[in-house]
Amino acid sequence: MTVASIGFGELTRRIVHDDIRARVPLQGSIELTYRCNLACTHCWVNLPTGDRAARARELTAAELHRITDEIVDAGTLWLLLTGGEVFVRPDFFEIYRYMKRKGLLVSIFTNGTMITERVADQLAERPPTRLEISLYGVTAPTYRAMTNVDALDRCLRGIRLLLDRGITLKLKSVVTTANYDEFLAIREYSMREFGIVFRYDPNINFRKVEGRAGSAPAAVRVSPEKIVALDLALDAEATEARRRYEAPSPIGGEYVFTCGAGINTFHVDPYGRMSSCMMVPSIGYDLRSGSFREGWESFFDRIVNRKKTKSIRCDTCAIAGTCDSCPGWGDLEHGDLEAPVDYLCELSHRRAEAFGSAALISTIKMKEPAHG
Amino acid sequence: MDNDRRYVRDEDFVYRRIVDEVLLLPIRHNFGDLQSIFTLNEVGACIWELLDGSRTLRNIRDVIASEFDVTADVATADLEEFVARLEDVGAVHPVAA
Numbered sequence: 348m349t350v351a352s353i354g355f356g357e358l359t360r361r362i363v364h365d366d367i368r369a370r371v372p373l374q375g376s377i378e379l380t381y382r383c384n385l386a387c388t389h390c391w392v393n394l395p396t397g398d399r400a401a402r403a404r405e406l407t408a409a410e411l412h413r414i415t416d417e418i419v420d421a422g423t424l425w426l427l428l429t430g431g432e433v434f435v436r437p438d439f440f441e442i443y444r445y446m447k448r449k450g451l452l453v454s455i456f457t458n459g460t461m462i463t464e465r466v467a468d469q470l471a472e473r474p475p476t477r478l479e480i481s482l483y484g485v486t487a488p489t490y491r492a493m494t495n496v497d498a499l500d501r502c503l504r505g506i507r508l509l510l511d512r513g514i515t516l517k518l519k520s521v522v523t524t525a526n527y528d529e530f531l532a533i534r535e536y537s538m539r540e541f542g543i544v545f546r547y548d549p550n551i552n553f554r555k556v557e558g559r560a561g562s563a564p565a566a567v568r569v570s571p572e573k574i575v576a577l578d579l580a581l582d583a584e585a586t587e588a589r590r591r592y593e594a595p596s597p598i599g600g601e602y603v604f605t606c607g608a609g610i611n612t613f614h615v616d617p618y619g620r621m622s623s624c625m626m627v628p629s630i631g632y633d634l635r636s637g638s639f640r641e642g643w644e645s646f647f648d649r650i651v652n653r654k655k656t657k658s659i660r661c662d663t664c665a666i667a668g669t670c671d672s673c674p675g676w677g678d679l680e681h682g683d684l685e686a687p688v689d690y691l692c693e694l695s696h697r698r699a700e701a702f703g704s705a706a707l708i709s710t711i712k713m714k715e716p717a718h719g
Numbered sequence: 720m721d722n723d724r725r726y727v728r729d730e731d732f733v734y735r736r737i738v739d740e741v742l743l744l745p746i747r748h749n750f751g752d753l754q755s756i757f758t759l760n761e762v763g764a765c766i767w768e769l770l771d772g773s774r775t776l777r778n779i780r781d782v783i784a785s786e787f788d789v790t791a792d793v794a795t796a797d798l799e800e801f802v803a804r805l806e807d808v809g810a811v812h813p814v815a816a
Contacts, residue, residue: 358756362738371738422737447746450733452756473746 362424370610370651371422372643376625377414377615379442380405380431381556385458386495387483389523389564391552391679396435405617408438410635412445414615417639419449423613425476426451429625431617434461440469452476458483460498462505471512478516480506482545484526485536492525503540510541518545522577523567534581544583549574549694550671553679555628562680571694575701592695592702595669598661601654603674603684609650613643623650626675627684653684661687666703670695722780725814726802727772732810734767743767743810757808762787766801772814776802 362373382401383393394401406414418426426446433439434457446453454477455470462470470478482502483493490499509516518537522530530547537545551564569577578588598605608623615621619634621642630649632642661667670691677686728734733744741764743757759767762783769779776798783794805811 358740358742358758362740373737419735424735424737424742448733450735450742450744450746452744 358424370643370647372418372613372639373423373611374425374427375418375423375613375615376427376429377411378429378431378617378625379411379433379436379439380617382435383430383432383458384435384461384496385432385498387493388495388525388567389493389521389551391554391564392431392556394431394556396432401617405436406615406619406635408441408445410619411442414619414634414639415446415449415451418613419451421639421643424450424452425454427454427456429456432458432461434466443475444473447473454478456481457505458494458498458502459505460496460501462508464508467505467508467512467514470509470514474514478509478514480509480516480518481520482506482518482533482537483520484529485533486529489526489529493520493523506541516543518543520545520547521551522547522549522569522574523551524569525567527569527573527577530577531580546583547577547581549577550691552626552676555679565690568690571690571697574694575697578698578701588698589702591669592666592698595666595695595699595703597663597665598667602651603653603655604650605668606673608674609646613646624675626673627678629678629682629684655685657685659685659687660692666695666699669699722777723775723816725772725775725816726770726806726811727814728767728770729810729812734764736764745808745810757810762789762797763801766798767805770802770805770811 362371378392380401381392381394382396382398383390384396385393386395387393428443428446433455436442443453443455453475455475456479459480459482480502484490484499487497487499490502491497506516506518518541520526520533526533534545537543549569551568554561554564575588604623606624608627612624613621614623614625615634616625616628616631620628620631621634621639622628622631623646627650630646632645634642655662661670661672664670672688672691672695674684676688676691678684680686680688731745731747733746735742735744741759741761743759765783765786766779769782780791780794780798783789783798784791787794789797802811806813
């Protein structure tokens with residue numbers, strides 16, 4: 348047989364080798380802009396659409412073409428385009444079409460509010476591999492409380508325009524204090540109106556945009572107890588959390604990064620700074636000054652081989668390997684790649700108590716005084 | 720087999736080699752359908768590169784038979800099957816004689 352169809356999972360398994368010396372940057376993400384037409388209270392990057400200084404600093408389409416050429420040469424297959432809001436860039440389709448033409452499997456994250464008929468038509472012509480829209484609420488007051496803009500109708504229009512053209516998409520939202528009480532309604536609406544399963548993310552990061560780094564988004568985080576209550580109320584998500592926490596794992600080992608960062612994944616911010624992941628802006632490489640290959644090679648020592656320098660409570664925690672905490676969270680929250688993050692710690696322990704085995708729960712409870 | 724047929728690759732299929740995999744990626748299809756990515760073996764990759772609209776299937780069959788350890792009959796069967804599959808998914812088109 349000389350030709351065969353293949354699914355993403357199988358393809359990944361075949362390409363990703365256990366040998367980390369074979370490092371191939373298979374997956375990447377690019378933030379095309381930090382500017383956005385919404386002004387969400389939870390967002391870690393958003394800047395006003397009209398921020399001229401930010402716009403002037405962004406990678407041009409020509410620079411993005413060059414980066415595309417380099418990552419394709421290096422073996423990248425999957426690429427996520429995110430922001431900010433990607434469609435505030437008038438040259439989005441010039442960038443997107445070039446990436447598709449080079450054989451990248453491009454995914455897009457968007458708030459959906461700028462998807463007009465023209466945008467939807469162009470996406471339908473060359474559909475993204477994956478398209479995810481944030482649906483922050485299904486009533487105008489909640490949507491506005493989340494985004495500071497009256498744009499719910501535009502978001503719903505965008506979703507319908509894409510579905511009318513047969514584009515597969517996913518709906519999602521972060522959960523914050525502003526939309527927590529509407530979550531069951533959002534989920535029900537998504538299924539009833541669009542036939543799409545809605546998923547949520549409780550993780551809200553500190554801001555990472557230069558000059559605006561800060562903890563403001565954390566003010567809208569929902570308490571860990573209420574997140575677990577949501578896990579239990581939303582079947583699919585509860586199943587996912589249950590699956591993960593039924594058999595959680597410790598983390599162990601001598602290395603800081605245990606997630607594959609710098610082995611198969613990379614990230615590029617709107618200004619050309621490459622990092623191992625969008626969560627770790629502190630270890631970067633300027634693609635305007637050098638090549639992707641040079642930056643990628645530099646990550647071997649700075650990321651892949653980076654060893655722990657201290658003992659932290661996660662080292663002996665039975666569920667640290669299942670927890671969402673990672674060097675990126677520590678970096679954003681404490682400026683320290685190795686620092687634990689209290690919010691995630693409490694959330695993980697509550698989830699393990701809700702979904703884990705009795706033996707595990709007793710282990711966790713013994714460790715509880717270490718929190719905080 | 721009509722050995723004088725010629726085929727040309729569709730421009731909306733991108734051919735890539737990544738590590739040990741040879742992939743055909745249709746850029747106008749919806750990748751939400753996971754069956755839209757195709758992998759080729761080395762024979763398939765060689766054939767793909769030869770489907771340039773100028774070579775006949777006979778030319779290509781002869782190249783395959785000489786470069787790979789296969790008989791002309793096996794090369795012919797492989798080529799027929801491969802081209803039919805590519806035509807089915809729109810990756811190649813016959814060139815008018």
